Amino acid sequence: MSASQWRRAMNSAAAAAAPTLAAQPARVPRPAAAAAGDALDAPPWLDRLGARIRLRHAVVLAAVVLYPLVASPFFTYQIGAQSLALGLIALSLTFLGGYGGMVSLAQMTVAGLAGYLVAIFGTSSMASISLGWPWWLAVPFALLGATVFAAAVGWLSVRTEGIYTIMITLAIGVAFFYLAQQNYTVFNGFQGLSKIAAPELGGVDFKEPVAFYFVALGCALAGYFLVKHLVRAPFGVALQGIRDNPRRMASLGYHVTAHRVAAYAVAGLLAAVGGVLMVWYNGRISPGTVNLAQMISILIIAVLGGMKHPIGAFVGAIVYVLLQNFAIDLFVRERFNLVIGGVFLAVVLFSPDGLLGLWAKLRSSLVRTQISHQKRRRP
């Protein structure tokens, strides 16, 4: 058996193993009668899909779709859309860190580069810099450029392992910030580029809060399901194997470096989509968008929510954006960084799995007390 055949065999074995792995965490068994009734007429893929969907998924989906109808434009745009865009960037870090074991601080840099590229390829206030392409041409090229950049960052940082990754990506990100600040020919220096608006399409102006919210929601859902799908696909399973034991995976015939660089590219694409949303949301981009504080805020969001599950990125983003908007009312106006830094420290020190970890802990202790109650009642 050649190496490539062996790898293919391993891949399919891994893919076969994936659903069973994924099925394990499901705690609530499906009612047997419903399963038997469905199985007769529903096609198997719909049945599989139905097995994964629970009440809470439907509730969350309904809530995010109906949200702009009940919320004020401020809550739709400033809270809702911003959380979704930030969450998407944080999701890229969750994918990379949680499933690939590579904590990159350069995700905001990738997002910022995508934003800059949209401004440079498309239209902005600086006619001498912007090329003036239509948005449907500028956006794909911005995404492509940012993804290639992310892959290059990945190629550089996977040459070393573990904690070096965080240092190298941090250095790359800060270097990019200083470059954007110093350079006037491409990045327009300290001022950056402004008047970058979301496009109009078919009579719908995507600058409007509700329309923009749905664009952001669509992108966020697509990103979320992409990650959910990838982590169960052979590529994602191999990536998790590499996270846990790169040496063993290498000896099984997997190309460790290629998987890691590919993970960076995928995460780069997610971050780039988030970056385009962010630049449309703000209408402008400047070095302040990619400075150290912003780079770290993405890490804070991902860690705050919990890196073990893709939804953590969005939970963290909502908490972060709410804190950002309302901590001002609760505490001294300028001390937002102190609050967010303190919250982050508390999470890292006391609940390393973030808010989701806290929730899981709470639920398991609730279940435990219920069980002990039942035990007590039984005799």
Added chain:
Amino acid sequence: MTDGRKIALWLLFAGPIAVFSVWAIVDNPPLYFKTLLNGLTLASLYFLVASGFTLVFGLMRNVNLAHGSLYLLGAYVGWIVGENTGSWLLAVAAGFLSSAALGLLMQVFIFRFMEGQDLRQTLVTIGLSIVFADLMLWAFGGEIYTFDPPAWIYGSTMLPVVEKFPTYRIAVLLAAIVIGFGLWTFLAKTRVGMMIRAGVDDRGMLAASGVNVQLVFAVTFAIGAGLAGLAGVVGGTALSISPGEDTRYLLASLVVVIVGGMGSVVGASIGALLIGLAEQFGLAYAPTYSVVFTFVIMVVALAFRPRGIMGRAG
């Protein structure tokens, strides 16, 4: 690597630099040598900051991203002491001691309890750096502070080609050489230094041979943090102190140790030299792209020696 490839590599990197140097010296000798001296001064500052960073990482595998905050804290405390006592030397001592004390507290109360959890430690240092930065912004505001160096290193000195050059920068260069030599002597000749080096190589073995590792860790963290604080006062005198300087020196330390190699003081000095010179020459000859030079050095170092110039595998 074969000898032929080594020579080819040297030619590849040293050749363009030599050509550039010859051109620059012929073109404008004072500018070239002034930039060279400025680069050396900046390199000595970077060395002071990065040597502490690399020591802490080498021994405890703790990437202390709050290192820039320790630099800024030392600078601010030194400034207060300098204002109140009028003595610059006392300010330097205060900068060292305050940062060393904070570093000690961090090690004893936080990092001691998370040994072996690299990522968590790093995340904690990130959280600390945010909190410290905001507290210092609260206490000192956004103003720019400057030190008055004592009269004997104030003013300028006449040098052969460069003509006038600030005396203080020469003093910084000499001080960094003295401190670097002192650090090397401490690590190479004293008992504690030997323990630190042994710990860098193998922590488990050091603990097994009856050394109180926690004590060694605490001492190293205090020295590393103290060096950052000292550099804060020295660097604050050469340039100025303002919020945001912490990021600048954090980036410098990161790049210096990535290029030079983790845990190696010699590596830190080589890295600091490369980065300091690259930054100053970049600023003098290609102002809007000077960061790119720093970055290119890092990329080249990572491409050929992923663990840094003086780094060891393992």
